[in-house]
Amino acid sequence: MSYIEIRNLTVQFMKINEDGSEVPGRKALEDISLDIEKGSFVAVVGMNGSGKSTLAKCLNGLILPTKGDVIVDGMNTRDEDHLWDIRSRVGMVFQNPDNQIVSSIVEDDVAFGPENLGIEPAEIRRRVNQALKQVGMYDQRLKGAHMLSGGQKQRIAIAGAVAMRPECIIFDEPTAMLDPKGRENVMNIISELNADGITAILITHFMSEAVETDRIIVMNAGRVLCDRTPAQLFSDTEMIERAGLELPPFIELREKAGLPSDVTNLEKMAAYMNNR
Amino acid sequence: MSITVKNLRYIYNKEMPGETVALDDVSFEISDGSILGVIGHTGSGKSTLLQHLNGLLKPESGDVFIDDVCITDGKTELVEIRRRVGLVFQYPEYQLFEETVAKDVAFGPRNLGLDDEEIKRRVKHALEIVGLDYEDVKDNSPFEHSGGNKRKIAIAGVLAMEPKVLILDEPTAGLDPKAHREILAMVRRIHDSTGCIIIFVSHNMADIASMADKVIVLNAGRIVLEGTPAQVFSHGEELAAMGLDVPPAREMTDKLSRLIPGFTSEALSITQAADDIRNFISSDK
Amino acid sequence: MIRDITLGQYYPGSSPIHRLDARVKITATMLYIVELFVVNNFAGFLIAGIALFTVIGLSRVPLKFIFRGLSAVFIIIFFTLILNIFLTDGRVLWHWKFITITYEGLTRAVFMAVRLIMLIIGSSLLTLTTKPIELTDGLEKLMSPLSKIGVPSHEIALMMTIALRFIPTLMEETDKIIKAQQARGADFESGNIIQRAKSLIPILIPLFISSFRIAQELALAMEARCYHGGSGRTRMNEIHFHKGDAVAAVILVLFLTLIIASRRMGMPAIQ
Structure with missing residues (x-):
């Protein structure tokens, strides 16, 4: 059994007519079936409006399926009795660093999740300190959240998810609003968390980030266009074109220079060039 | 037409706790119809500089000239400054407010006191330059559009003021790859069809390298590097020390040249880097 | 100007005032505000003023920071001043056409302005020295008896x-x-x-x-x-009542007594 099982998931939002009546609107997701394994690192890519974010919000019950099911660790997101169990196992970090921080003071914000779980104070303190150390923000724990840079705020948001001790974290375009330093920092933290055993689902527009994962799911118009390893996906230029994506810089360079696809990093490229 | 910035200095929170020099002795010139790239990490003074260029902030000392007109002497009317210099902020789609696209784009020209016919002409023209069909979109609500299109509408709102200088602060931030390419193509089109000076701020070094004729690098309120993209990006180590990157193509060729004796490349684009690699391979044998 | 509003901002620190139980601080601030309207003469204002500045001193929040908050509400203070000066009847000091300034108007205006300034400083001192989460936790605790009658504390x-x-x-x-x-x-x-x-x-x-x-x-x-x-x-941080809080409570009661006593100090009263 996979950690997350998505079965024939369809999400259709309701649209309000001019006369006030509700009618079914467009389908944000249509007939999606996927399995996500425990401990894996999965990227979800695709154009704006392709359904990436909707899919992400289905995984922790923020959006419920119109048809089909999402099963997390054996629990159906439709089952209200397990909703909080699911959300404590599947954490989420959003795009805008400003709009997900609840409390003015860094450590109080990180404590928000564990407090909701009803954990005892001493244990919350332990978790908060540990989570802050994990994202490298322990020294700033007493600072005001509005004094931090975007990248730092995003690290606080990650700490807030980590302090709930989740098994999986969904990152919904966590680097879209950051500068290059902040982006690099956040990506390093995500990789570290994944290395520690947390299942990581990364929604992103940056192919240089997607290429770091084990598996890339390409979304288009509410459907899964393809589901492959980065190496497979980025060797299919026609697919990249169709999905409105682009090649990561290294692969673009290799393709344009006409080098074979077993040249997978710069060291190999250098070796190849040296041997010729 | 030209912009001259002379010894600009600005202090934040003057005489207050947290007083910082945001701009310190900043001077540069941009000449006719060129594209200036501005880079610097967050907090380096980029947006403070941009706001001086259209009179939103007043410098502590120093001057900004657009052609021969000094916009910092306190005599030039603000409307006159904004007629010359258009500033598009980050995420400009968050400033849309009118019921229809046409009305929103007309907001700027209307503030300039133009007549209806001229406003209509400008709105139509501006929407066309950004790549939207006037007849198709004019009566839509701007809020119904996709993120990328909203941004184009917002940019059209500034273009319709027909400025001689157009400043774009991270115009591609947060867009998907396709919308990103469209915005870059749009900037090129604006530049080619209006011939205005464009000041382009971005964290994306590949975009800076491909768009800009000249680049300035800001760090802690000062210009620390200035020159053509090729000149600026040959200072990879200095840039790295300031927390800035070089374009990915250059980063890769720099690494390759450390690993391969005899390989050199000053490529700024992937295409150029690929050519250099191919030439190296074929010339070797 | 928009950045100058200090009301609602927290100034990090570990002064005795910062360390007080939020419930004590909230109660004290509310009582202080009420007291400002009980005060009716110079002696009372002097006591309230000394108390305020002692607390500011103890809190180690820079004066500059506190006064910056006032500039944002300057307009309100100014209008209070003007309205009171011109609209109070009494002994005429100066008269020109329809403008009349009375002794009562002038004193009342000054007292009202001082009252307002002290009120604003007093309440911003609460938010400056209390972490927002403590403030709201304190309020929640103080209001918790009310939740029994359906107040969503x-x-x-x-x-x-x-x-x-x-x-x-x-x-x-x-x-x-x-x-x-x-x-x-x-x-x-x-x-x-x-x-x-x-x-x-x-x-x-x-x-x-x-x-x-x-x-x-x-x-x-x-x-x-x-x-x-x-x-x-x-809650990660549970509120605990410490020895310092008890001391603060005693001082507060002392201050209240002094203020009430000030009404009988034989100074000219202003209403």
């Missing part, structure tokens, strides 16, 4: 936490929108009152849209972090 406290958290964010957002519309030639400074009110539309609409977006995103983020109301919730 947890929700009120959480609303306050979020309001305090988002004041700086919304200020920044407003600043950005104003500047962006100015860059499109918007003019907020000229024209008559109707034109000026109209010129606010390009600011207000984007600001509303932003606020709704923020609220929506925040609600999702809170749900994702398992927020489901106050029941079953715990």
Whole structure:
């Protein structure tokens, strides 16, 4: 059994007519079936409006399926009795660093999740300190959240998810609003968390980030266009074109220079060039 | 037409706790119809500089000239400054407010006191330059559009003021790859069809390298590097020390040249880097 | 100017005032505000003033920081001053056409202004020295008896936490929108009152849209972090009543007695 099982998931939002009546609107997701394994690192890519974010919000019950099911660790997101169990196992970090921080003071914000779980104070303190150390923000724990840079705020948001001790974290375009330093920092933290055993689902527009994962799911118009390893996906230029994506810089360079696809990093490229 | 910035200095929170020099002795010139790239990490003074260029902030000392007109002497009317210099902020789609696209784009020209016919002409023209069909979109609500299109509408709102200088602060931030390419193509089109000076701020070094004729690098309120993209990006180590990157193509060729004796490349684009690699391979044998 | 508002901001520190139980500070502030209106003569103001400055001194919040908050409400103070000066009957000091200044008006105006200034300083001192979360926790605890009669004390406290958290964010957002519309030639400074009110539309609409977006995103983020109301919730920092709090409470009672006594000190009363 996979950690997350998505079965024939369809999400259709309701649209309000001019006369006030509700009618079914467009389908944000249509007939999606996927399995996500425990401990894996999965990227979800695709154009704006392709359904990436909707899919992400289905995984922790923020959006419920119109048809089909999402099963997390054996629990159906439709089952209200397990909703909080699911959300404590599947954490989420959003795009805008400003709009997900609840409390003015860094450590109080990180404590928000564990407090909701009803954990005892001493244990919350332990978790908060540990989570802050994990994202490298322990020294700033007493600072005001509005004094931090975007990248730092995003690290606080990650700490807030980590302090709930989740098994999986969904990152919904966590680097879209950051500068290059902040982006690099956040990506390093995500990789570290994944290395520690947390299942990581990364929604992103940056192919240089997607290429770091084990598996890339390409979304288009509410459907899964393809589901492959980065190496497979980025060797299919026609697919990249169709999905409105682009090649990561290294692969673009290799393709344009006409080098074979077993040249997978710069060291190999250098070796190849040296041997010729 | 030209912009001259002379010894600009600005202090934040003057005489207050947290007083910082945001701009310190900043001077540069941009000449006719060129594209200036501005880079610097967050907090380096980029947006403070941009706001001086259209009179939103007043410098502590120093001057900004657009052609021969000094916009910092306190005599030039603000409307006159904004007629010359258009500033598009980050995420400009968050400033849309009118019921229809046409009305929103007309907001700027209307503030300039133009007549209806001229406003209509400008709105139509501006929407066309950004790549939207006037007849198709004019009566839509701007809020119904996709993120990328909203941004184009917002940019059209500034273009319709027909400025001689157009400043774009991270115009591609947060867009998907396709919308990103469209915005870059749009900037090129604006530049080619209006011939205005464009000041382009971005964290994306590949975009800076491909768009800009000249680049300035800001760090802690000062210009620390200035020159053509090729000149600026040959200072990879200095840039790295300031927390800035070089374009990915250059980063890769720099690494390759450390690993391969005899390989050199000053490529700024992937295409150029690929050519250099191919030439190296074929010339070797 | 928008950045000058210190009301609702926290000034980090570990002074004796910072360390006090939030419940004590909230109670003290509320009583202090009431006292300011009990005071009716110079002696009373002197006592209240000394008390205020002692607390400021103990809190180690820089005076500059405290007074900056006043500049934002200067207009209100100014109008209070003017209204009281011209609209109070009594012994005439100066008269010209329809303008009359009386002795009573002048003293009343000064006392009202001092009262307002002390009120604003006093209440901003509470937020400056109390972490927002402590403030709202304190309020929640103080109001918890009321929850038995159906007052949603947890929700009120959480609303306050979020309001305090988002004041700086919304200020920044407003600043950005104003500047962006100015860059499109918007003019907020000229024209008559109707034109000026109209010129606010390009600011207000984007600001509303932003606020709704923020609220929506925040609600999702809170749900994702398992927020489901106050029941079953715990707190990382539980409030404990310390020895220092007891001392503060005693001093507070002393201050109250002094203030009430001041009414009988034989100074000229002002109402």
